[in-house]
Amino acid sequence: MSIPKKDAVFDLALRPTEWADYIGQESVKSNLKILIEAAKGRNEPIDHILLYGPAGLGKTTLANLIAKKSGSQIRITSGPAIEKVGDLASILTGLAEGDILFIDEVHRLNKLVEEILYPAMENSVLDIIIGKGPSAKTIQLQLPRFTIIAATTKIGSISSPLRSRFGATYRLDFYTKEEIEKILERSAALLDVLAEKEALELISKVSRSTPRIANRILKRVRDYSQVNGSGMITKKLAKEALELMEIDEIGLERADIKLLETIIEKYSGGPVGLKTLAASTFEEEETIEDVHEPYLLQIGFLARTPQGRTATKKAYEHLGINFSEKTLTTKS
Ligand SMILES: Nc1ncnc2c1ncn2[C@@H]1O[C@H](COP(=O)(O)OP(=O)(O)OP(=O)(O)O)[C@@H](O)[C@H]1O
Numbered sequence: 125m126s127i128p129k130k131d132a133v134f135d136l137a138l139r140p141t142e143w144a145d146y147i148g149q150e151s152v153k154s155n156l157k158i159l160i161e162a163a164k165g166r167n168e169p170i171d172h173i174l175l176y177g178p179a180g181l182g183k184t185t186l187a188n189l190i191a192k193k194s195g196s197q198i199r200i201t202s203g204p205a206i207e208k209v210g211d212l213a214s215i216l217t218g219l220a221e222g223d224i225l226f227i228d229e230v231h232r233l234n235k236l237v238e239e240i241l242y243p244a245m246e247n248s249v250l251d252i253i254i255g256k257g258p259s260a261k262t263i264q265l266q267l268p269r270f271t272i273i274a275a276t277t278k279i280g281s282i283s284s285p286l287r288s289r290f291g292a293t294y295r296l297d298f299y300t301k302e303e304i305e306k307i308l309e310r311s312a313a314l315l316d317v318l319a320e321k322e323a324l325e326l327i328s329k330v331s332r333s334t335p336r337i338a339n340r341i342l343k344r345v346r347d348y349s350q351v352n353g354s355g356m357i358t359k360k361l362a363k364e365a366l367e368l369m370e371i372d373e374i375g376l377e378r379a380d381i382k383l384l385e386t387i388i389e390k391y392s393g394g395p396v397g398l399k400t401l402a403a404s405t406f407e408e409e410e411t412i413e414d415v416h417e418p419y420l421l422q423i424g425f426l427a428r429t430p431q432g433r434t435a436t437k438k439a440y441e442h443l444g445i446n447f448s449e450k451t452l453t454t455k456s
């Protein structure tokens with residue numbers, strides 16, 4: 125067996141760099157292929173692209189893949205990393221013709237920085253204000269033609285002037301069980317580990333339809349199988365490993381269960397506001413919104429109403445709590 129490399133190295137190694145290895149998201153892929161081909165044919169940089177969808181579905185991977193396929197250099201930054209207008213100005217002036225600038229978490233860009241981005245995206249110009257007050261002057265710098273690929277988990281938090289400056293916007297969706305299985309097969313091969321098909325099916329089932337989670341669990345199951353077996357990932361070992369990790373049969377972890385239990389037990393099933401929920405579960409609001417909620421909403425365990433979050437009948441059933449008792453307590 126080969127010497128195990130560090131997980132971080134494998135995270136990069138698992139990242140698909142060819143269309144064929146980027147499983148699923150078929151419609152997004154078809155659209156992007158056309159976008160790239162057409163831009164190449166015109167010898168122009170591709171249009172600005174906005175990618176959105178829950179964490180771990182492959183936005184960063186896709187941005188890198190687009191860069192590779194369009195033969196462009198990619199520069200990577202993120203909304204919170206660009207604190208000042210000057211930070212963005214120096215990034216933009218450092219770009220070369222045809223470069224791609226990837227801005228992750230674009231919903232966290234500050235407003236002043238965002239405003240510099242508008243003319244840069246529209247006309248490849250950078251407006252620099254020199255001086256202050258009435259004597260301030262604007263000078264305009266011509267930038268090379270470039271492409272922005274932005275990613276966000278919160279499309280609703282992006283201002284409409286920014287959103288409208290992207291030529292193409294794509295939503296990444298949760299993956300099917302079969303797609304995750306394919307991703308796991310490929311990852312297992314890259315990790316140089318043998319796995320029973322049923323073991324990968326089991327991991328797929330608890331992956332919350334998310335490639336990043338699937339790969340993460342696969343690595344932990346591999347560790348477990350190496351220590352407690354011969355190294356081959358069997359269904360039995362996978363099951364034991366999942367129990368040890370406290371991941372239940374549909375992929376919920378302790379924190380997800382606690383969140384649901386809190387809504388049900390402390391707030392009679394809701395509605396309860398995000399702030400209150402964060403305070404009662406000792407979780408960050410952001411963690412609840414980005415990590416726990418998307419999947420709970422997707423599987424219909426949570427509902428979001430203007431008054432707050434509500435646990436659904438399905439959630440009660442999964443936790444083995446009687447739903448009709450809830451109706452009685454709320455009515456009385
Ligand atoms: N379509 C796919 N096919 C195969 N593997 C994928 C696919 N999408 C994602 N992955 C795997 O999942 C991991 C997570 O993907 P990535 O980092 O691109 O997610 P992300 O959407 O950028 O998440 P975040 O919003 O948290 O930044 C990657 O390292 C890659 O190995």
Ligand SMILES: [Mg+2]
Pocket residue numbers: 183184185228
């Ligand atoms: Mg990412």
